[in-house]
Amino acid sequence: MTPLRRTLVVGATGALALGAFAAPAFAAEDTATVSVLHAVPGVPVDVYANGEELIPDFQPGTLTDPLQLPAGTYDLAIYPAGSDPASTQPAASADDVSVPAGANATISAHLTADGTPVLTPYVNDTSAVPAGQARVTVRHNAAAPAVDVRAGGQVIVPDLSNPDEASLVTAAGTVSADVVLAGTDTVAIGPADLTLAEGTSTVVYAWGSEDAGYQLAVQTIEGTHSSPSGVPGGSAGLLDSSVPLPVVGAALLGMVALGLGARRLTAERG
């Protein structure tokens, strides 16, 4: 429905090198905003940060609300739910993940293209979009080859590979999205109606595996709106508040009279 073809903002970028979080310009606090997504099908996990349990019994397909974490470096690991981290090998881990002050990031626990659990940190783009627009970011988190993402049947993100992402800004509205194997019409996920709310960033994760099925997870980041650039409101001048002509005329007339009188007065004196 909505023409989802505006500016392709970010090309597919790879799994961000750990520590490559971009700190936005407004970063003033000593904290970072971090969300965690569980996109490994079938396995509830415990999430550990620096050896401490951050999220117990984290269910597949769920997303944490944004956490305000102290800026710093984190060793992240996920273990099968209920296991003892001292004696268990983590299902996946990522060490020295740098989370700078002011950053907005999502850590996704997902499968690689060949089905291995992995932790991928993504930086969320929280820059403002123009009034009336919305940002949509697509992240390939599924145990699957490269895909095309379509909206209303049109390819909007071609040839996206795990764990890459692509982002674009488009008119706000609801789109019917699906995911197909790259270069084909073989639908892997969807179609699903996605609401791209004005002034927000919608992050869509394609996740799952062939055995467990593929699905979409959605994260919405608010506060990226802009106000309109102005409010036009009239074209006739019926309520023009400039000084009206009669007033200008009367004032001019008064000045002429004043001048004449003053000249006469000086003439009489002299």
Next chain:
Amino acid sequence: MRPGVRVPVLLVVLGVLLAVGVPTAWLLTRPGTSDGPPVAEVVASASGPAASPSPGLGAAGPDPAGSGGSSGVPLPPVTARPATPQVAPALPAPTRLVVPALGIDAPVDAVGVEPDGNMTIPEDVSRVGWYRFGPAPGAPEGSAVLAGHVDDAEQGLGAMSPLARTSVGDQVQVTDAAGGSTTWQVVAREEFSKQSVPLADLFARSGPPRLVLITCGGPFLADIRSYEDNVVVVAEPV
């Protein structure tokens, strides 16, 4: 000699009266360009503190404990929810704006933005536009913005044309599509040149609930068929 003196004196007196008195009288009798406290103060006082602390305060909770080394990082409690696509419930859209003191009674249309980024205003000057990307009147947070043309070359005066005469304390009613209504009281009116309208504050999406009414006003620039100013009225819930 005697009568001759009187004519110039009379002229001088008349001249002073006309040159000073008429413009002064005009200035004094025309409607003022503002009423109440400065609009920028009214809208900034709330959107500022409310907008910035939300991340800041949220952070302050776990933060004071201090990030003491890698082992003792204080971790906040975590809430999670299914990451399935969701549709946020929307408030009913406003359909009618009434300001009894000004005789304004106009239907309201939901509008967005023009390709140039300006807010869309209904072509029909008897109708008022509600900025549908921002809060609806009655939303718990932020400013609901209603704007209309002050006039049109063919259609004459618009529904919002009396806005420049709004007084602090005037009541405003907004009816919505579900039949509900909200009542507001004007707290400030001000005329801004279009370059200096505090748009970000007037269109705030957080902070206390407000109703913002906007139209055009001020001197008319005939060559570009546009007014120089925006008349802005801010109201708060009763």
